[in-house]
Amino acid sequence: MPGQQIDVPSFTLNTGAKLPSVGLGCWMGYPGGGDDCENMAKTAIKLGYRHIDTAAGYGNEEHVGKAIRESDVPRSEIFLVTKLNNKDHGRVAEAFQESLDRLGCEYVDLYLMHWPQAQNPDGKILQPDQSPTYVETWQAMEKLLDTGKVKAIGVSNFSIKTLEVLLPQAKVVPAVNQVQLHPCLPSFDLLAYCAQKGIHVTAYSPLGRKDSPFFSDDTIKSISDKHGITIAQVLLSWGVQRGTSVIPKSVQEERLRSNFTTARSADDWTLAPDFIQQES
Known part of the structure; x- marks a missing residue:
């Protein structure tokens, strides 16, 4: 049976594509995840x-x-994102095809450079001026757009500094910059910079990392109690309301459901101004 049809708010990328505001992050906390990851994704869909x-x-x-x-959901209805491994900066086309083969899909909606840092096949980190530089890697990624197998390209873990090196030498402005964002890491300057350049920001780890202090924070708990929502919903709504998409992960069906309803309830209430407002 196809998944539920819910009107989830979306953000429009610089390509014109619509990116759902709440997605599923598939980093399991360790490489792999196998059946647990597969079941999580099936439940989420x-x-x-x-x-x-x-x-x-x-x-x-x-x-x-x-x-x-x-899933029985048409491929065209799912916005699929995957990323280039650091060891593959010098073989972008081959690595992309390998990802596509593993996914078993004809295309991906967004392909990201996972880090602005290359490694050699043995895992040794290359210096910024060693080839392939992340600019050279990006230029190779730009060529993927001509294949029709990737709809958009973007970056991950890029700072203002690395973007200022990349953008003057890029023919294509990244559609997305995926970075870690949450109330203890709001990155106001980076968010403003990306908005100015037309780059959408996706927040990973929007609930914090393992043993996140947010779930025992008095301020966040008071907002949760006031609005009758979970602490996770407070954090995710904080992300969505400031214009970022969020990609939380959970293997528990009830938490997956609760996280997803954030997208439907974000317009029903407003976070305390002192919690959401940006720094001047």
Whole structure:
């Protein structure tokens, strides 16, 4: 049975594509995840998720792709994101095709450079001026657009400094910059810079990392109690209301459902101004 049809708010990328505001992050906290990742993705799609994020480095593209193929939801309705591994900066076309083969899909909606840092096949980190530089890697990624197998390209973990090096030498402005964002890492300057350049920002780890202090924070708990929502919904709504898409992860169906309803409830209430307002 196809997944539920829910009117989830979306953000429009500089390509014109619509990116659902709440997606599923498929980093399991460790490489792989196998059946757990596959079942998580299948459950999320059943609940209505249409934005799925994985990466070559996560070691679970095969399972994410299987979940999508077996979901009975048309491929065109799912916004699929994957990422280039650091060791593959010098072989972009080959690495992309390998990701596509593992996913078992004809195309991906967004392909990201996972980090602005290349490694050699042995894992040694290259210096910024060593080839392939991240500018050279980006230029190779631009060529993928001509294949029709990727709809948009973007970056991940890029700072203002690295973007200022990249953009003057890029023919294509990244559609997305995916970075870690949450109330303890709001990155106001980076968010403003990306908005000025027409780059959408996706927040990973929007609930914090393992043993996140947010779930025992008095301010966040007071907002949660006031509005009768979960602490996770407070954090995710904070992200969505400031114009970023968010990609939380959970293997628990009830939490997947609760996280996803954030997208439907974000317009129903307003966070405390002192919690959401940006720094001047």
